[in-house]
Amino acid sequence: MEYFLIEEKKLSVKLPLPYKRIDKKEIKxxxxxxxxxxxxxxxxxFFEEVxxxxxxxxxxxxxxxxxxxFAERKLSPRVSAMADEVFSSSELDEDTIKFELKKISRINDAIRKINPIEDEKEDDLFLRVLRFIFTRDRRVEPVRDRTSFFGITYPAIESFFSKEDYALFSTLEFLEENGSIEGEFFEKVHLCNKCHCSFLNFMEVCPNCGSASLFEESLVHHFPCAYIGPESDFMKDGQLVCPKCSKKLKGLGVDYDKPAVIHKCNHCGxxxxxxxxxxxxxxCERESSPEDLIAQTIKIYTxxxxxxxxxxxxxESPLLKALSEQLNILPYNSFLTLVQLELERSKRYGVESSAIAFQIKNLNDIYAKLGKKTDNLLKEIGSLIxxxxxKSDILSILNKGTILFLLPHTPLKGAEVVKNRLVIEVDKLIKENVGINPITESSISEIPKKEAKEPEELVDELLKNLKQIEYKEE
Ligand SMILES: [Zn+2]
Ligand SMILES: [Zn+2]
Ligand SMILES: [Zn+2]
Structure with a gap:
């Protein structure tokens, strides 16, 4: 078995492994x-980029x-944790490497366990991350890092996301919520509620005018007359004199003490x-009060x-799971059987029926943004549907989250109303609750009364005709 070697600079020694040099551009x-x-x-x-x-x-x-x-220099804890194995270049001897390679074959064995029947390309980020965790067979641990946007990060899985992408955290929350991983409390970090940055300045400000220009001084308590006031009020020609009884102060602890500190606003006094x-x-310069910051719980995951x-x-599709709670969602095969029956009924009795396909294309973005709150949104979509x-309409869901509807006794015009209503309502719901624009696509088809058609053909047609519809808000 061959290894691919990617170099930042030319490796002067020979690797004790069968390898092939490739350029970083050839990683594809x-x-x-x-x-x-x-x-x-x-x-x-360089290590991070590769x-x-x-x-x-x-x-x-x-x-x-x-x-x-293989690093010539000591790498930061964060970058080191991105790799499955880190060697310093002085460790390039055969025995060390052979020993560590056992771990590599363990990972490869786990990769082979993953269902091979699926599509070559995987676009589900949650699944990618979960599969990575599964094949590594180790805990997902946070690392504090001052160069990280969030101040803390999960280096092992960070490379699945773009830089400064908060989806790193919402993905883990989603996986915990659906039972894939279990979290154990590590700590809480405060993040900016606008950009999620953890680099924040905490400052004391005047409760009256909001200015941060405060002058701090001691309060002085004069024992003989019990007067309390800021130290500056006692100052007279470089000596402390009580502004109430006009006596000169003798000494700290003798006839006065400093019970507290007081802040004077330089702006409003x-x-x-x-x-x-x-x-x-x-x-991003967002000003906020501490209680409005995002208190992000950081956990160690297993x-x-x-x-x-x-x-x-x-x-199992989260959409299917949420919709099944309120709607009768048929397996695809049963759906096709019912379409077949409807095709025959339409031909024989001239019944006017229709079918609709509907999908939210950027569902994954929505999951990534909402994390564990996704379930509630999907349930809302269920109630809209x-x-x-x-009750007599028939529903099914395809792999990628496309919802199919068979509407018996519904002419094209009626189905159009249902479809438009769905698109508008779902669009509104997502905009209001997620704050991103959903990309919905839909299509509609009449169950033909004259021509013969196979149920699969009808579904193919629906999928082929999926498109975004334009509508104006009232
Ligand atoms: Zn003030
Ligand atoms: Zn006094
Ligand atoms: Zn910010």
Whole structure:
């Protein structure tokens, strides 16, 4: 079995492995699949870039492959944790490498367990991440890192996302919510509620005018007359004199003490013992109060047996799961049988019936944005469909989340109304609750009364005609 070697600079010694040199631009799908990728270099950036390129490939046979770093220099803890194995270049002896390669073959064995019947290309990010966790057979651990946008990151899976992508956290939340992984509390980080950056300035501000220009001074308590006031009020020609009884102060602890500290606003002159706290984001400058920040819980994650099962065979569709709670969703084969019956009825009795296909193309973006709140949204979509259809309508869901409807006794015009209502309502729901524009596509077809048609043909036609519809909001 061959290894692919990707170099930042030329490796001067020979690797004690069968290998082939490739350029980083040659990391792509479709080419020969190596046993593992070996990366040689000396900068964090190079290792990170190569790792990211590999993890972004489409085929699970390649993006899951082990990645080994040979580093000339000590890498940061974050970048080191991206690799399956890190060697320093002084460790390039045969025995060390042979020993560590056992781990590589363990990962490759796990990759082979993954359902091979599926599509070559995988676009479900949740599944990609879960499959990675499954094949690594280790906990997903956070690493504190001052160069990370979030201050803390999961290096092992970070390369599946683009830089500074909050989906890293919502993906893990989603996987925990659907039972694939289990989290154990690690810590909480505060993130900007606009851009998710963790680089925040916490500052004390005047409760009266909001200015951060505060002057801090001690309160002075004069024992003989019990007067309390800020130290500056006592100052007279470089000496402390009580503004109330005009006596000269003798000494701290003798006739006065300093019971507390007080803040004076340089802007409006307001005195306070409890200034407000405000945060400013160093990245986007959003000002916020601490309680409005995102308190992101960071956990250490472990794969569950459900997760193992999902990793091997793929997820049950969250859409199917949520819709099945309120609607009768038929398996695709039964749906086709009913379409067949409807085709015959239409031909024989001239019944006017129709079919609709409907899909939300960017469902994965929505999952990534909502994380564990996705389920509620999908249930809402279920109720919308429930309201737009009748009990006698027949529904089924295809793999990629396309919903098929058979509407018996519904002429094309009536089906058009149902379809438009669905598109408008779902669009509105997602815009309001997710804050992103859904990309919905739909199509409609009449059950032919004269020509003979196979049910599969009818569905193919619906799928082929799927398109985004334009409508104007009232
Ligand atoms: Zn003020
Ligand atoms: Zn006094
Ligand atoms: Zn920000």
């Amino acid at each position: 799908d479709g080419s020969r699949v190596p046993e593992a990728f070996v990366v040689f270099g000396n900068t964090d950036d 790792c990211r390129n590999i993890r972004h490939l489409g085929s699970s046979k390649v993006y899951l492959k082990p990645v080994i770093f 307001f005195f306070t013992q409890e200034p407000d706290v405000k945060t400013v984001c160093f990245n 794969l569950t047996s459900t997760g193992k099962n999902f990793a091997i065979y793929g997820f 429930n309201m737009a259809t009748r």
